[in-house]
Amino acid sequence: MVLQPKNGQPVTVYLEIADTPDTQALGLMYRVQLDLDRGMLFLFEHEVEHSFWMKNTSIPLDMIFIATDGRIVGVRPNTKPFSLAPITVGAASRAVLEVNAGFAAQHGIGAGDRVTYRHIASTLLP
Numbered sequence: 604m605v606l607q608p609k610n611g612q613p614v615t616v617y618l619e620i621a622d623t624p625d626t627q628a629l630g631l632m633y634r635v636q637l638d639l640d641r642g643m644l645f646l647f648e649h650e651v652e653h654s655f656w657m658k659n660t661s662i663p664l665d666m667i668f669i670a671t672d673g674r675i676v677g678v679r680p681n682t683k684p685f686s687l688a689p690i691t692v693g694a695a696s697r698a699v700l701e702v703n704a705g706f707a708a709q710h711g712i713g714a715g716d717r718v719t720y721r722h723i724a725s726t727l728l729p
Contacts, residue, residue: 604644604700605719606667606675611711615640616702622646622725631701632659642702646725650697657686663704667712668696675716678707 607613621627621643631643647653650671657664666679668691677692681704692714700718707713 604642604723605721606700606710606712607717607719608711608713609716614710614712616642616700618642618644618700618723620644620646620723620725630655630660631662631664634660634662637662637664637703639703639706642700642706644723645699645701647697650695652691652693652695653699654689654691655682655699656689657682657684660684664701665704665707665712666690667700667702667707667718668692668694669698669700669718670695671697673718673720675712675714675718677714678712680704680707 604616604618605613617640627645661684663684664682668677670676676694676696679690
């Protein structure tokens, strides 16, 4: 996947895909690290307001919410490990990218920026 900030250089993220109920329920739980150029992409059948939590997740994350058209609709930076508080951006999304905390700020990623899906095998891609 390539993220394309309006005011910066494109950045590539190598992904694990969570596109089934089982992979989505597990997410990045129980992991102790995530490489800097890696992330987990949650792909959903429908574009709705998705909500996440950090249950059993020890890695602080940035969550990047993406609409069907590849537009980033919101970012929740530096989520709190192990928290059960709901995490959402108040907008409909079709995908959510989880990366290490600080990734979005470091690369200037924010709402309105775009993503391009490359070499991803999933029946849920738009």
